[in-house]
Amino acid sequence: MKSISSAIRGLSLAFCAVMLLASSFFWAASPAAAETYSVKMGTPKGLVFDPAVVTIKPGDTVKWEVGSLPPHNVVFDNTKVPDGNKELAAKLSHKGLEGAGKSFEVVFPADTPAGDYSYYCLPHRGAGMVGKVVVQ
Numbered sequence: 672m673k674s675i676s677s678a679i680r681g682l683s684l685a686f687c688a689v690m691l692l693a694s695s696f697f698w699a700a701s702p703a704a705a706e707t708y709s710v711k712m713g714t715p716k717g718l719v720f721d722p723a724v725v726t727i728k729p730g731d732t733v734k735w736e737v738g739s740l741p742p743h744n745v746v747f748d749n750t751k752v753p754d755g756n757k758e759l760a761a762k763l764s765h766k767g768l769e770g771a772g773k774s775f776e777v778v779f780p781a782d783t784p785a786g787d788y789s790y791y792c793l794p795h796r797g798a799g800m801v802g803k804v805v806v807q
């Protein structure tokens with residue numbers, strides 16, 4: 672009797688070890704979850720993007736929310752993205768002017784090259800309303 676119960680205990684211990692090992696493989700294999708970063712367009716400080724710089728990873732999303740002094744938009748300057756990629760700059764831009772209470776989200780595709788992506792708000796570019804997304 673004693674040998675059977677110790678065998679069962681040994682088996683359950685082995686089962687636990689296998690499950691622990693299996694779950695560690697699962698954690699190692701699953702990619703980091705994509706995140707969403709919020710940027711306010713226009714604040715009580717004035718015509719600014721807040722924060723002016725966000726650092727993200729490919730696959731992440733940036734959500735721009737209209738704050739003070741609308742309307743605003745987001746235009747990526749094709750001369751200020753890696754390799755001067757016009758297509759990507761256009762894809763990331765949200766040229767439609769958005770009014771109070773509006774927001775929009777832009778997904779940076781999983782294959783987005785690392786680098787600095789500078790952008791501006793078209794109506795308020797002259798006032799210095801510029802921002803940057805740093806893709807790691």
Ligand SMILES: [Cu+2]
Nearest residue numbers: 742743792795
């Ligand atoms: Cu603006």
